[in-house]
Amino acid sequence: MNGEAAIEVVGLARSFGETPALTSVDLVLESGGVFGLLGPNGAGKTTTVRVLTGVLRPDSAQTVRVLGYDVPGDIEHIRPSVGVQTDTALYERLTALDNLTFFGALYGMPKADALRRAGELLTRFGLADRAAEKVGTYSKGMRQKVLIARALIANPDLVFLDEPTAGLDPEAAHELMTYVRDLSRERGKTFFITSHRLEEMESVCTKVGVLADGRVVAQGSPTQVAREIVPEIRVRVAPAPGAQLDLEALGALAGVVRVRQDDGSAIIEVLARDAIPTLVRQIAAMPADLLAVAEEPPTLEEAYLRLMSTNEKHAEEVDAA
Amino acid sequence: MKANVIRAIAAKDLRESAGSSQVLAPVIIVPLVFVVLYPVGLLVGLRYMSSADVRAFFEKIPVDLVPAISGLSTQGKAAYVATAFLFSAFFLIIPTMMATILAANSFAGEKERHTLEGMLYTPVSDTELVVGKILSAVVPSVAFSWVCFVIYTIIVNVLANPFVGRQFFPTPNWWVLMLLVVPTVSVFVTACVVWVSARVATYQSANSIAGFVVLPIVLLVLGQVNGLMLLGPALFAVVGVVLGALDVLLMRWIVKTFDRERVVSSFL
Numbered sequence: 001m002n003g004e005a006a007i008e009v010v011g012l013a014r015s016f017g018e019t020p021a022l023t024s025v026d027l028v029l030e031s032g033g034v035f036g037l038l039g040p041n042g043a044g045k046t047t048t049v050r051v052l053t054g055v056l057r058p059d060s061a062q063t064v065r066v067l068g069y070d071v072p073g074d075i076e077h078i079r080p081s082v083g084v085q086t087d088t089a090l091y092e093r094l095t096a097l098d099n100l101t102f103f104g105a106l107y108g109m110p111k112a113d114a115l116r117r118a119g120e121l122l123t124r125f126g127l128a129d130r131a132a133e134k135v136g137t138y139s140k141g142m143r144q145k146v147l148i149a150r151a152l153i154a155n156p157d158l159v160f161l162d163e164p165t166a167g168l169d170p171e172a173a174h175e176l177m178t179y180v181r182d183l184s185r186e187r188g189k190t191f192f193i194t195s196h197r198l199e200e201m202e203s204v205c206t207k208v209g210v211l212a213d214g215r216v217v218a219q220g221s222p223t224q225v226a227r228e229i230v231p232e233i234r235v236r237v238a239p240a241p242g243a244q245l246d247l248e249a250l251g252a253l254a255g256v257v258r259v260r261q262d263d264g265s266a267i268i269e270v271l272a273r274d275a276i277p278t279l280v281r282q283i284a285a286m287p288a289d290l291l292a293v294a295e296e297p298p299t300l301e302e303a304y305l306r307l308m309s310t311n312e313k314h315a316e317e318v319d320a321a
Numbered sequence: 322m323k324a325n326v327i328r329a330i331a332a333k334d335l336r337e338s339a340g341s342s343q344v345l346a347p348v349i350i351v352p353l354v355f356v357v358l359y360p361v362g363l364l365v366g367l368r369y370m371s372s373a374d375v376r377a378f379f380e381k382i383p384v385d386l387v388p389a390i391s392g393l394s395t396q397g398k399a400a401y402v403a404t405a406f407l408f409s410a411f412f413l414i415i416p417t418m419m420a421t422i423l424a425a426n427s428f429a430g431e432k433e434r435h436t437l438e439g440m441l442y443t444p445v446s447d448t449e450l451v452v453g454k455i456l457s458a459v460v461p462s463v464a465f466s467w468v469c470f471v472i473y474t475i476i477v478n479v480l481a482n483p484f485v486g487r488q489f490f491p492t493p494n495w496w497v498l499m500l501l502v503v504p505t506v507s508v509f510v511t512a513c514v515v516w517v518s519a520r521v522a523t524y525q526s527a528n529s530i531a532g533f534v535v536l537p538i539v540l541l542v543l544g545q546v547n548g549l550m551l552l553g554p555a556l557f558a559v560v561g562v563v564l565g566a567l568d569v570l571l572m573r574w575i576v577k578t579f580d581r582e583r584v585v586s587s588f589l
């Protein structure tokens with residue numbers, strides 16, 4: 001399996017009645033990383049997961065391969081190595097432990113193995129002391145953890161987590177994502193995570209894809225994708241407390257396209273990276289005391305928001321025409 | 322098809338419904354009324370009825386076809402016919418009712434509560450899923466029918482033997498009924514409900530469709546069970562075997578037409 005793509009999708013389309021959910025999805029995912037599929041509600045993230053896990057049929061596709069097997073044709077070879085968490089529910093009247101060992105049994109695990117593994121996972125998620133309580137008494141966050149533990153019960157090579165941080169407080173979400181990153185690093189597992197919450201994804205994902213208009217409109221490492229969508233080169237100039245920046249003077253410098261203020265600092269957009277060294281020298285020579293002058297790389301969140309707003313504008317234009 | 326996966330599915334359902342009194346209460350109380358109150362009422366009542374009233378009671382039943390009772394008193398004939406034939410229909414209504422409720426709860430109910438989808442991502446095969454779900458309704462239904470049968474046997478032996486003058490129950494017909502016909506009818510009913518459940522969105526609609534469409538048809542057939550028993554245990558057993566063959570065909574067809582996509586998308 002190593003070296004081979006964990007997931008390979010070319011030209012995947014799927015609609016529901018008249019509504020197209022996916023028009024043409026292309027995706028390549030090497031094994032061993034954490035992939036984040038980003039997109040707003042209704043973008044088709046869950047539909048993508050369901051097609052890749054063989055519970056929804058594609059309308060058409062050139063290639064849908066998961067772990068080296070064709071989907072949906074060879075799905076029975078794939079399922080034993082895949083764990084899935086979608087917005088499904090747990091058995092409320094059963095304990096967390098029973099919920100997990102039941103899924104262990106569905107994966108054909110011997111009872112003792114399932115029990116041991118369930119115990120490990122519940123401990124890892126901080127639920128060991130509540131393991132024997134019915135899930136009906138759990139909070140939303142605890143249920144979410146059990147659902148994810150359930151996806152991991154059979155030690156799968158590939159794990160799909162569909163909006164795993166939905167309903168979790170930021171701390172719990174961070175903890176969960178850290179756990180996912182550790183698992184993928186230590187055990188070489190591949191994660192396929194969907195989310196519309198960007199902050200968590202940027203630090204954990206080795207690769208992201210942005211789903212819009214039924215297509216993956218950008219994919220690559222978070223920095224690549226951010227750079228691709230936000231190509232401007234920017235420099236942040238942070239003044240010392242009490243110091244006043246002369247924005248007009250900054251705007252007049254050679255190679256500067258525009259200047260805007262952000263949280264007390266000035267963000268200078270420049271034509272090219274080559275212009276930066278000269279610019280830094282000139283800014284340093286200005287009268288205002290400075291704390292820092294540094295290049296401001298685009299964040300994934302910024303890129304995502306920009307992509308979404310261009311898509312909206314595009315959609316409005318299409319509607320208007 | 323892995324036996325331990327099927328067992329896990331059935332055991333999980335059992336544990337779940339055992340914890341739910343709303344599901345189990347009607348399923349247990351109503352049958353107990355059938356198998357205790359009716360026979361006790363009739364057998365105690367017989368003591369106070371005149372022979373004419375009793376004769377009117379089994380007028381329509383071809384008593385001559387039952388050689389075992391030709392020498393009995395009117396009361397004795399009534400006690401025998403009622404306990405060995407008339408009440409037998411209860412023992413098909415009990416598993417039918419119970420299997421309907423349990424199967425609708427376990428399949429349509431799981432769909433409605435969004436727990437079924439999780440199973441569809443696991444290596445469980447369609448056959449394992451369908452057979453496991455069917456067993457999870459059939460096993461308790463048959464087991465409970467047998468418990469009722471034990472209670473009923475005691476009641477009949479205590480209250481009917483004095484009229485008949487000897488120990489006669491269970492008759493061979495009843496062994497065929499309990500060991501062959503009750504299980505095969507349970508499987509048949511459950512399979513029908515699972516088929517319906519895979520195609521509707523909620524437990525309520527599965528239960529209603531089962532209640533208004535499946536149950537009447539089954540009950541209509543059940544009404545004939547007395548007549549079938551009059552044919553004697555051997556022919557009655559043939560009916561059970563035919564039903565068993567039907568069960569196998571029905572289950573195969575359900576597995577063949579089972580579609581995971583239909584389960585995850587409520588739009589169909």
Ligand SMILES: Nc1ncnc2c1ncn2[C@@H]1O[C@H](COP(=O)(O)OP(=O)(O)O)[C@@H](O)[C@H]1O
Pocket residue numbers: 016019020021039040041042043044045046047048585586587588
């Ligand atoms: N079972 C379904 N029936 C009808 N439409 C559906 C169904 N599942 C998804 N859709 C539609 O497909 C689109 C994508 O949905 P989904 O994949 O759930 O998006 P996401 O997970 O990104 O929020 C939405 O417009 C949604 O309404």
Ligand SMILES: [Mg+2]
Pocket residue numbers: 045046047162163
């Ligand atoms: Mg979704």
